[in-house]
Amino acid sequence: DEVTVFAAASLKTALDEIAAAWKAAGGGEVRVSYAGSSALARQIEQGAPADVFVSADLDWMAHVRDKGLVRAGTEVRLLGNAIVLVAPAGSQGPVDLADPLALAAALADGRLAMANVDAVPAGRYGKAALTALGLWRSVEAKVAQADNVRAALMLVSRGEAPLGIVYATDAAADPGVRIVARFPADSHPPIVYPAAVLAGAASPDARDLRRFSARRTPARSSRRGASSGWTSRSQTERLGRGHRDRSSR
Amino acid sequence: MGRLAGFELSAEEWTAVALSLRVAAVATLFSLPPAVGVALLLARGRFPGHAILNGLVHLPLILPPVVTGYLLLIGFGRRGVIGAALAEHLGLVFSFRWTGAALAAAVMGFPLLVRAIRLAIEAVDRRLEDAAATLGAGPGIVFATVTLPLILPGILAGAILAFAKAMGEFGATITFVSNIPGETQTLASAIYTFMQVPGGDAGVLRLTLVSIAISMAALVASELLSRRIARRIETR
Amino acid sequence: MGRLAGFELSAEEWTAVALSLRVAAVATLFSLPPAVGVALLLARGRFPGHAILNGLVHLPLILPPVVTGYLLLIGFGRRGVIGAALAEHLGLVFSFRWTGAALAAAVMGFPLLVRAIRLAIEAVDRRLEDAAATLGAGPGIVFATVTLPLILPGILAGAILAFAKAMGEFGATITFVSNIPGETQTLASAIYTFMQVPGGDAGVLRLTLVSIAISMAALVASELLSRRIARRIETR
Amino acid sequence: MTIEIAVRHAVPGFTLDVDLRLGNGLNALFGPSGSGKTTLVNVIAGLRRPGAGRIVVDGTVLHDSAAGLDLPRHRRRIGYVFQEARLFPHLDVRRNLLYGRWLRGQGGGRAEIDAVVEMLGIGSLLARRPSGLSGGEKQRVAIGRALLSAPRLLLMDEPLTALDEARKAEIMPYLERLRDESRVPILYVSHSVAEVGRLAGEMVALSGGRVVAHGPTAEVMAGLDILPGGVTAEAGVMLDAEVVGTEPEWQLTLLDTAAGRLAVPSGDLPAAGRVRLRIRARDVMLALDPPVGVSALNSLPGVVEAVVATGDSAVLLRLRCNTAVVFARVTRRSAANLDLVPGRRVHAVLKSVALDRAMISL
Amino acid sequence: MTIEIAVRHAVPGFTLDVDLRLGNGLNALFGPSGSGKTTLVNVIAGLRRPGAGRIVVDGTVLHDSAAGLDLPRHRRRIGYVFQEARLFPHLDVRRNLLYGRWLRGQGGGRAEIDAVVEMLGIGSLLARRPSGLSGGEKQRVAIGRALLSAPRLLLMDEPLTALDEARKAEIMPYLERLRDESRVPILYVSHSVAEVGRLAGEMVALSGGRVVAHGPTAEVMAGLDILPGGVTAEAGVMLDAEVVGTEPEWQLTLLDTAAGRLAVPSGDLPAAGRVRLRIRARDVMLALDPPVGVSALNSLPGVVEAVVATGDSAVLLRLRCNTAVVFARVTRRSAANLDLVPGRRVHAVLKSVALDRAMISL
């Protein structure tokens, strides 16, 4: 039987691998529709024929759950991630996030590339972290908000912006950037990608796929292993503990 | 999906190519008749709602495509007012089907199609239509035998714009019918997906080249056809 | 961004409105002369690269807007081949500036503009141009005194399409110059931002209505103007 | 069949205001440039809606402003040869020709089609598109298109202007036959007195949007001097004539008219029956005695009735020859020399070659 | 100033192949519909590039295929009145008129502009747009536009067809003055023998793309019988004439020609100087004795030289009156009756009113 997964577009690499592994392990076909979490959530609301929803953040999952569209007790935190400060590959030294002036100084008159700080999860995590670290005010006016993390990453790797905030997974995959700082995990809401079987799921395999996926996070399965930047399932569970599902914006 | 470099397409990508072609062709063909009708109304009609109709037609251009997609989702989705009615009475389902992708592409290309046809209609020498009328042709026949042949190059120009737009459109499509491989994943959405992951550039490049090749072929074909038609109706 | 409901706009939203207007207007005005030139070449020219030029012009329509934005970034960014040269020699910087948003909008609207003008040029009765030539008008003067006045309605039609497109365009814009409030955050990007947030619908609605209102006003104005011109050059 | 037209149509700076009742046959519409001929014809065809008025053709009301009636143009069955050809650029000549016929479901009539094509000399153009045709070729195709559409009224707006004399000479007899045999009434706009005189039974002269003269062509022609922009060279009378014999060895035909017997070149004239003959005042020479030893074959005795008009150097005299009126234009000096006052007996001398085919209508 | 045109231009189904050398003055281009007149004129104006050939106007090479020379059309300074008006729809009549003048930097010349506007009767149209003009009005504006563009060669393709006789009568003297005073050579396409005869010094007859006759108008006209689609009614001669006096009380002017003295209506003729007079064969009556008691004022003694052509019912005779040739068309019967064989002494009788202004060129 075929399982249809609605997944946040940034998960493509990871989920393509999981789908392949699932099939190799004797599972059925998996169709993944990659799009923005917001679009997917609205589509599920409008009766999309999806079996599993994988959101880029907890908010849109909560939105779907609040509408009663999630099958109770099927929600898991599939993957975890971290945010990092990146600079173009050839640039100088690390940036000390503890120093209240260092970030602004490193930017000089350049822009800080981020995903949209109001709308896109990566942007919101970044803004929360900067705020928690007391740096937001010093850089607020210099932020260039991209459509998504990938676009922010590209701004840095192309040298348009001297610094950017992206997922660790993105930084790891792009040789055009280097990580110049890591944000403390407690400086922002947990970065988790929740997955759930949807109330209207037609495929009985959906439940199994979800469980399978939760076991086989790319951190362990991938040949590149931990270097892909994903946090393991255990880390993910740990990170999520103690936070409300709906992060404050 | 695997293969990120190399220029052979994966099976899934071939599917996307085929789907894009089907979506673009169906979107263009099915929107032609209403576009001609609306263009006629706008070019010739003098009625109270003229400005409103004109505005409506341009709406998909004015709105960010995701908003258009969202409106389509609300209107033509399974739960949408129009979508539900169409599904019930005509068995016509758009939501999460390739037909929905075609609808989205048709809506997005509609203003381009209408404007091209309208310009062509406004360039028609109405004295020729008068002449046809004195020879016994009623309005419908005048249109079919005089106006339509004369605006064919304009229709073709509009159609090629709409087709190209349909090949490139993804904002409204992905918002309305999502990005389901084999069903609603067009070339443009596949390109978008590649753009979202690190290292997807090779995939982007590959699919973009395919998309360009197809549209170019359509463009060249339309130019040749249009030139043939134009030669026939030259007034020089 | 704050206020999600209520129909008054926040200061930031007013800024986005003003910026959108500026971007759309500049994009449309500055792309007019090259569009007329390219349309002339395509309509009248018989040269080897004809099909290629035609394809290039349609490219922004064929490509998903984010790809266009990406290409703009590569070409016209701070580090881009053209961008670096322009910045150095003309002091013209696009990256992260409203000028970049205007460039993106201009590029996206270019195929629409060119096609409308080309259709108009192809509808011009060349015998009138011949007549002007026998009266002593060289090619440039023929164009300025005969062709141009006759294609004005087509130029206007193309301009309004390009303007509307500029109001709705965001894919290429946000990819190229990102979304900096007060600098590159246009209405469309603001709407998009609201779309990404659960509960942002009221904000989407509000800004969408503003966008529609502006474009409608432009549309109505262009219709009136176009009708006045058309009345003058009626050949009936 | 009659045509009733009573319309008022105003555009800024010009008002058409006519009230006409035309009979069958070919009616000429005559008048200077800008006098409203095309406007009137457009109103009849339904291409312009008159401000007010009523148009009835053969009992069918085409338009009646008072009754709010307006027959759509395509139902009027009016053939219209436009002042500019208006050929369909996307159809070849053959399809242009057959357009109206095809719409009226009259596919057949090959013989008629062939006859029209032959008469117009457009057989070699049938597969061509209008764009490459010469001015006169376009005009001929336009004439053919209207003729073949089986109209119940034919409007022709200066149809022969771009044609050479030879071609005109071929088309005119066709129009005469059309007028007489198929009994399609024709409203014929022309600046050419020769055409009008030859073809038209009735003639309407317009000026400034108003009818300034209307009546049998002969009568109106007689008064042409007084018309605005007068065409003095063409003034004359039209006489009914009966073919009473021929002189085959000389290729002459003898006509009996109310003015007397006349010999004219036979050409394609029938050997019997009735024709009409136009005699231009300028072609009439007056002699006090019957001329002898001159080449003119025709000499009609008559009496000067009146001096109709006096110009700078010429006078127009009205003669009565037998029971008919004939006009003669002579110099004032001759009129004085010969004492051409009312009551004077004279002989109207006419060269046969001046009474050529252009002056005779069948 | 001379015009040399030697071109070959082929389109599918039609080939123009001419080799002409035209002198100053007004040259008429004459020929049936489709004979290539417009094509030739277009080639001269540069609107069609000939397949091969050479065009030289007044020493300036406009085109030379062999040398690869082709003067751009806008540098040719050729005024062109098109067969269809081609007015600029977006300009009002005034701007249409002044378009060429403005381009040539000749803003001035108010008097000339006023004269042209007056002559064409378009004063009241100046603020109008072409769309609402009548056919003849458009044509007049087009004539004005070409005249006012200060051309060094004027091409006129059937410029007067849509005009009434009165208007033609006003425009023709203007063209005569243009031809004589401003010495702008004119190539004039027309189907009207009357126009050509009056205006043209030389005449070219085309048929099927080739020159079938070319020479002084009088000579070509004399041979018109043999032209394809002959225009027998208009055959005749042109005579140079000198104004030798007037009879003011009769408004007659006396002309001395090589054929003898003739009285013609004065009209606007000058009181002295040279004019040209056309005498149509059909207007000449022959008498064996000098006529008395007739209204015709003119009688030229002469001798029959030859029977030029014989038709069904008429013959064309060449007479010698004094030193000039005059043609006369009479019926075959009269020719037999009067024994009009070569050597026969006759009198050519001509009505003065037949020698009206249309027959005289200045």
Ligand SMILES: Nc1ncnc2c1ncn2[C@@H]1O[C@H](COP(=O)(O)OP(=O)(O)OP(=O)(O)O)[C@@H](O)[C@H]1O
């Ligand atoms: N593009 C073309 N293809 C084929 N034949 C053509 C083309 N252009 C012109 N002709 C033919 O060349 C001939 C000459 O045309 P042209 O317009 O010179 O005639 P014209 O002497 O001006 O006739 P008219 O008196 O009717 O205006 C015509 O028979 C016409 O059909």
Ligand SMILES: Nc1ncnc2c1ncn2[C@@H]1O[C@H](COP(=O)(O)OP(=O)(O)OP(=O)(O)O)[C@@H](O)[C@H]1O
């Ligand atoms: N829309 C209009 N506005 C103003 N005047 C107009 C309009 N349409 C026609 N006229 C005028 O009406 C008059 C009559 O025009 P019409 O075309 O009937 O003339 P016509 O008798 O056919 O002349 P022609 O012999 O020159 O073709 C003209 O003076 C013309 O300028």
Ligand code: MOO
């Ligand atoms: O209008 Mo778009 O930005 O081509 O999908």
Ligand SMILES: [Mg+2]
């Ligand atoms: Mg008219």
Ligand SMILES: [Mg+2]
């Ligand atoms: Mg011609």
